[in-house]
Amino acid sequence: MAKITAGIATSHVPAIGAALDNGKSGEPYWAPLFEGYRFSKHWIADHKPDVVLLVYNDHASAFSLDIVPTFAIGCAESYPPADEGWGPRPVPVVEGHPELAAYIAHSVIQQDCDLTIINRMAVDHGLTVPLSLLFGQPTAWPVRVIPVAVNVVLYPPPSGRRCYEFGKAIRRAVESFDTDLDVQVWGTGGMSHQLQGPRAGLVNKAWDNLFLDRVVEDPDNLSRVPHIEYLREAGSEGIELVMWLIMRGALNDKVRLVHRFYHVPASNTAVGHLILENSV
Amino acid sequence: MALDKSYSDIPGTTIFDADQARKGYHLNQFCVSLMKPANRARFKTDERVYLDGWPMSEDQRQAVLARDYNRMIALGGNIYFLAKIFSSDGKSFQYAAALMTGTTQEAYVQMMLEGGRSPDSNRSAKEKK
Numbered sequence: 164m165a166k167i168t169a170g171i172a173t174s175h176v177p178a179i180g181a182a183l184d185n186g187k188s189g190e191p192y193w194a195p196l197f198e199g200y201r202f203s204k205h206w207i208a209d210h211k212p213d214v215v216l217l218v219y220n221d222h223a224s225a226f227s228l229d230i231v232p233t234f235a236i237g238c239a240e241s242y243p244p245a246d247e248g249w250g251p252r253p254v255p256v257v258e259g260h261p262e263l264a265a266y267i268a269h270s271v272i273q274q275d276c277d278l279t280i281i282n283r284m285a286v287d288h289g290l291t292v293p294l295s296l297l298f299g300q301p302t303a304w305p306v307r308v309i310p311v312a313v314n315v316v317l318y319p320p321p322s323g324r325r326c327y328e329f330g331k332a333i334r335r336a337v338e339s340f341d342t343d344l345d346v347q348v349w350g351t352g353g354m355s356h357q358l359q360g361p362r363a364g365l366v367n368k369a370w371d372n373l374f375l376d377r378v379v380e381d382p383d384n385l386s387r388v389p390h391i392e393y394l395r396e397a398g399s400e401g402i403e404l405v406m407w408l409i410m411r412g413a414l415n416d417k418v419r420l421v422h423r424f425y426h427v428p429a430s431n432t433a434v435g436h437l438i439l440e441n442s443v
Numbered sequence: 444m445a446l447d448k449s450y451s452d453i454p455g456t457t458i459f460d461a462d463q464a465r466k467g468y469h470l471n472q473f474c475v476s477l478m479k480p481a482n483r484a485r486f487k488t489d490e491r492v493y494l495d496g497w498p499m500s501e502d503q504r505q506a507v508l509a510r511d512y513n514r515m516i517a518l519g520g521n522i523y524f525l526a527k528i529f530s531s532d533g534k535s536f537q538y539a540a541a542l543m544t545g546t547t548q549e550a551y552v553q554m555m556l557e558g559g560r561s562p563d564s565n566r567s568a569k570e571k572k
Contacts, residue, residue: 178536222523227475228468246478248530316523318450318460355559359522360513361455363540364551366559394450395566399458400522428555430537 199424232279270336330412350410352403467519
């Protein structure tokens with residue numbers, strides 16, 4: 164049977180990808196950030212899953228305003244990196260796992276979590292920056308990836324509660340899949356940041372760190388935090404953090420925290436990162 | 444019954460909700476078009492002509508020509524869509540953020556290095572007073 168063994172949370176700031184792609188990761192501005200992922204790269208080498216369910220949001224790359232799905236899952240064989248306005252990132256094509264993805268889609272819809280199915284899509288920095296942070300710059304990504312795209316661009320995004328319940332449904336789906344697979348769920352985006360208007364640059368270290376505590380220890384109550392609190396405390400783009408609750412919902416109630424990292428700034432954003440193992 | 448838009452009182456912030464998305468549809472779709480290199484080239488050759496090909500308002504066109512991002516946001520633009528404009532200009536999110544906050548990029552970068560903009564007195568209009 165397939166099994167969810169661990170969860171990873173990480174920000175997916177585009178400038179991190181640009182720093183890596185342009186050979187700037189050793190510069191004084193970026194070095195402390197990449198240092199926070201040094202442990203993670205070793206950890207993932209020892210805990211390489213077969214499949215990553217990568218929860219992220221598209222940033223007006225695959226989804227224009229023509230169609231805005233709240234939750235969508237990629238069932239394609241592969242996904243090319245998107246051209247976001249400056250040419251595609253020089254990263255490998257992302258190989259999917261269509262069989263497991265289709266199985267999850269079928270299962271979670273029958274568990275009352277409605278999903279949009281995607282059979283062709285380019286993936287932007289939201290999906291590729293987390294892969295770069297964990298796997299560096301390989302010629303091919305060492306895992307298969309199932310993209311789970313969540314709308315956090317057009318307000319309102321799904322509630323934290325809905326995301327948490329969706330995570331639980333994903334877990335039930337994965338763990339009834341009849342093939343031995345080691346599966347990780349990654350939740351990406353955040354932490355506090357605002358990219359628009361005169362309030363751009365907002366960072367709330369206290370709120371972010373409380374979020375990091377609660378997503379590990381108290382996710383059930385955290386999932387009930389209303390959107391307005393994210394907007395006021397963590398900035399208009401900080402609302403991305405609801406996606407971490409999908410990852411958390413897919414794990415055990417009790418998890419083992421193996422790595423925690425927090426850093427300000429990456430461009431406009433506070434960066435948060437967790438590795439959580441499903442304790443047996 | 445009126446929708447709950449309690450986020451309207453957050454200072455210096457426009458939440459891109461379904462109403463804004465409706466107003467900004469053509470503006471944002473123009474931005475999407477810039478993801479294709481051929482369209483970027485056409486836009487750069489004559490911005491005015493390229494913009495006239497999109498059924499957006501004259502206010503929206505003027506805001507694009509002036510690269511007035513706050514104005515574009517007020518007129519229904521969303522920052523992730525508008526990012527295609529400044530990316531086509533070879534500019535970063537940090538450049539655009541500095542512009543929207545009315546400061547220099549140097550001062551903005553320094554603010555971020557010092558921990559970013561504090562949420563204190565920035566949560567709501569009431570708190571700002």
